[in-house]
Amino acid sequence: MSMRRIPKDRLADLGGDDVGLTNEMASARRARFGFNDIVAEAPSTWRTLLRNTARDPMLWFLLTLSLLFSVLGDYTEAAVLAVALAPMIGMDLFLHRRTQASTRSLSRRLAAQASVVRSGVSITIPAREVVPGDLIEVGAGAPFPADVLVLAGQEIQVDESSLTGEAWPVGKRPVEGPLQGLSSAEAAHWGFAGTQVLTGQARARVVNTGSDTLYGEIARSARLGGHVRTPLQHAIARLVGLLLAASLALCVALAAIRLLQGHGLLDAFLSAATLAIAAMPEEFPVVFTFFLGVGVYRIARRKALVRRAVAIENMGRITCICSDKTGTLTEGRLRLAHSCPASDLTAETLGVLAAAAARADSADPLDEALIAAAAGExxxxxxxxxxxxxxxxxxxxxxxxxxxxxxVVKGAPETVFDLCAGSEEQVDRLRKQVGLYAEGGHKVIAIATKTLDRRPDLASEPVDGFSPSGLLALEDPVREGVREAVMACRQAGIRVVMVTGDHPGTAKAIAREAGLGAARLNVVEADELDGKDEDAFAAAALDLDVMARAAPAQKLRLVQTLQRLGDVVAVTGDGVNDVPALQIADIGIAMGERGTESAREVAAVVLLDDNFRTIVEAIREGRQLFRNLQLSFIYLLMVHIPLVLSAAAIPLAGYPLLYLPVHIVWLELIIHPTAMLAFQEAPQAGQLLPTLRSGKARFFGPRSWLIIALSGAALAGVIFFGFDHALGGGVDVDHARAVALGALIAMSAAVAAVLSRLASLTSRIVVGGTIVSLILFVQTPVVAGLLALKPLHWMDWGMIVAAAGLTGVFAKLVVRSLDETSAAVRSGSDAEEATDPGGDGHGERSPEDHARDGSVDGSASCFGSQSAQ
Structure with a gap:
């Protein structure tokens, strides 16, 4: 954004600098360039939203399952699935609606009216009627209605935080010479739509209007984001589809074979229907939705508001955070950090003098910091x-x-020093200190004073004879706990990249203090990357710690490149400039305290305290949630596979039906609560679970899948063997069913116990209830008779316990495969840390580090820290 091109046709055939356009000229230009509609809101109706939502196959799958269970008479399952539809439809509608909402919020920052000069007369018109070439006047407190070039004005300070994200006011100065023939101009001459004048009065020419403005480009980018199903939704859909196809095939095969075996139509239908109820994988989407709801609640307790529940899945998979600096890594306010008074003054006196040169009614953060830090006269x-x-x-x-x-004069050190005479030794000392402060990322100002008569000439500014009073170094301090949070990210395999519009020196100093980088810190100006092709840019992105002087398009390109490289990217932002990157990110995180409404609308997560540390806490919850979801799905698979295989294999082998409908109801009453409640472990304090650097959403690696599949087949074989052994020559069916059902339920309890580690009271209650129900229902003759079972003897229970023990071994193998993957990531992070023995991310202490703590040259008098509390 340092240089902006000026289209030749926008400034041709203008009126004079005092006359402006005529009404006829304005009408002709409006017909040519259109209205100044910077944010054109797309039409959106509820009918359109519902039609788009209806395209989600997951919703149709749930609806079909619900209807199928209703037909089969299982109204409880049908009701559960119908209830699960509501939040999923709501989330889908929100995904479609959020782009339109963010677009509306973008328009609220724009000017509603504009003061223009037409035919030499100043008039007020609606901002949408402004055209290229218009001569406009903008005073303090008003926003620019379009992108303009400043022609005249003094003391023009502009708040561009909505476009750049930086809190400091930006000075603007008039263009020198005629505009005709000018092909480009520096940013210092431009006033951009959506930015607000803080001080001064500007007269300017309109260059770009509507979508051609910088603000319009950002708004257009925000509209490109649409409804995209999340990776885990795709993964669940694939898993459910596979299980559903396999289940239906088994049901059809079972019904056909039972007919061929001569069991009759009713038996064939009952066999197929029972298997269908047992095999239908409806638990997976229901458990997924339930876990997301739990995640929303837990993360909200960490001061992070999740606006899209489905986004929680990506919180557990984040591999890179692109964080802005101001207000996220730092506190977002200027604070007086260091004072270096002249030899005959104290730090307190220097602070009072600086406050005397600051205006109490100013919106400038510098003046606010100086006044807040002053004490005394x-x-x-x-x-x-x-x-x-x-x-x-x-x-x-x-x-x-x-x-x-x-x-009293305050300002840029070199400017102030030029006003001082006869103080060369004092000025030289201060000049050396300016360099040290600047290297440390501070904003440095100098103070000088001159004694006047008791009745001074108030019309003339003194311009010589000043004596240097000292230096003040101000900073936007790093937030408490940020360094520890960055370190936790690095240890868990998460890169943190600072993306800021600030100067590279300032960005580097803040990055060092925040702990970014490992053995070295790689700071790159965004403009240096603009000329690179995609491969070169990607190579640079992999080695990047800080991108300085970044414009919105450059930040967006970085995020897209990281995603293309396989990263799951979280982006933090607070301004309109951040909207495109927030929109395209896997997780967009907006600031709740100081963020613009447009940023909050488009983001998936809103931080209530604007603190980077809260992001890490949310990731910690998200990763634990993902781990819990993995464990729940392992449980479902390790129980469902032997359930379905045994339910199909035993009748297919010519034996009587293994599971009757009442048995399926009992099993579902065990499986559903266990899957949803037993694996709700909270993250351990200070722990951030690692994850693989992979952009693909997958629940388990190939090894885990292999163990799950083999264990399911083995456990089905155990059930088959137990049923056959207990059948006793084919006459004691109830006894055989009790053994097989007892083995399956014991397996369920063993899997739940191993996976949950019985870490929570809920898991202990669920597992204990499963075991109690097994003993009570099987060993109580009356109840067993009602369930078509028989009480078991000690040999049967011995086989059931052995089956449970084998199941526990398989469950431990699956967990170990997950843990080994995590350990590989953690060991890689530890190896990276080993290159930085000091543990502070940057080895030797640099001059800027010393400047921060006041240890340069042992001159403590120059570094008494004064902070605005």
Whole structure:
């Protein structure tokens, strides 16, 4: 954004700088360029939203299952699935609706009216009627209605935080010479739509309107984002589809074979229907939805509001965080960090003098910080000669309590030093200190004073004879706990990249203090990457710690490149400039305290305290949630596979039906609560579970899948063997069913116990209830008779316990495969840390580090820290 091109046709055939356009010229230009509709809101109706939502096959799958269970008479399952439809439809509608909502919020920051000069007369018109070439006037507190070039004005300070994300006011200066023939201009001459004038009065020419403005480009990018199903939704859909196809095939095969075996039509239908109820994988989407709801609640307790529940899945898979600097890694406010007074002054006196040169009614964060930090005497202000970009200083004539008058100047050190005479030794000392402060990322200003008569000339600014009073170094301090949070990310395999519009020196100093980078810190200006092709840019992105001077398009390109490289990317932002990146990110995280409404609308997560540490806490919850979901799905698979295989294999082998409908109801009453409640473990304090650097959403690796499949087949074989052994020559069916059913239920309890580690009271209750129900229903003759079972003897129970033990071994093998993957990631992170023995991310301490803690040259008097509390 340092240079902006000026289209030749926008500034051709203009009126004079005082006359502006005529009404006829304005009408002709409006017909050519259109209205100044920077954010054109797309029409959206509920009918359109519902039609788009209806395209989600997951919803149709749930609806079909619900109807099927109703036909089969299982109204409880049908009701559960119908209830699960509601939140999924709601989330789907929100995904479609959020783009339109963010677009509306973008428009709220734009000017509603504009003051233009038409035929030499200043009039007020609706901002949408402004055309290229219009001569406009913008005063303090008003936004620019379009992208303009400043022609005249003094003391123009503009808040561009909505476009750049940086909190400091930006000075603007008029273009020198005629506009005709000018092909481009520096950012210092531009006023952009959506940015607000803080001080001064600007007269400017409109260049770009509507979608051609920088703000319009951002809004257009925000509209490109649409409804995309999340990776885990795809994974669940594939898993459910596979299980459903296999189940239906087994049902058809079972019904056909039972007919061929001569069991009759009713038996064939009952066999197929029972198997269908047992095999239908409806638990997977239901458990997924339930876990997302739990995640929303838990993350909200960490001061992060999740606006899209389905986004929680990506919280557990984040491999890279692209974080802005101001207000996220830092506190987002200027604070007086260091004072270096002249040899004859104290730090307190220097602070009072600086406050005397600051305006109490100013919106400038610098003035606010100086006034807040000052303590002691206050001066009466008599006259002010304000700061401008050309003067680079501000002078105030003030009167003290004793009636003496002095002139106090504050500003850029070199400018202030030029006003000082006869103080070469003092100035030289201060110049050296300026360099150290600047290297540390501080904003440095110099203060100088001059004694005046008791009745000074208030119309003339003193321009010589000043004496240096000292230096003040201000900073936007790193938030408490950020360094530890960054370290936790690195240990868990998550890269943190700072993306800021700030100067590389400032960004580097903040990045060092925040702990970014490992053995070295790689800081790159965004403009240096613009000329690179995709492969070169990708190579640079892999080695990047800080991108400085970044414009919205450059930030967006970085996020897209990281995603293409396989990263799951979280992006933090607060301004309109962040909307495109927030939109395209796997997880968009907006600031709740100072973020624009447009950023909050488009983001999936809103931080209630704007703190980077909260992001890490949310990731910790998300990763634990993903782990819990993995364990729940392992449980479902390790129980469902032997259930379905045994339910199909035994009748197919010519034996009587193994599971009757009442048995399936009992099993479902065990499986559903266990899957949803037994694996709700909270993350351990200070622990951030690692994850693979993979953009693909997969629940388990190939080894885990192999163990699950083999264990399911083996356990089905155990059930088959137990049923055959207990059948006793084919006459004791109830006894055989009790053994097989007892083995399956014991397996369920063993899997749940191993996977949950019985870490929570809920898991202990669920597993204990499963075992109690097994003993009670099987060993109580009356109840067993009602369930078509028989009480078991000690040999039967011995086989059941052995089956449970074997199941526990298989479950431990699956968990170990997950843990080994995590350990591989953690060991890689530990190896990276080993290259930085100091553990602070940057080895030797640099001059800027010393400047921060006041240890340079042992001159403690220059570094007494004063903070605005």
């Amino acid at each position: 206050r001066f009466q202000r008599l006259a002010t000669f304000p700061f401008t970009a050309a003067r680079r200083r501000e002078t105030a004539i003030v009167r003290g309590a004793n009636g003496d008058c002095i002139a």
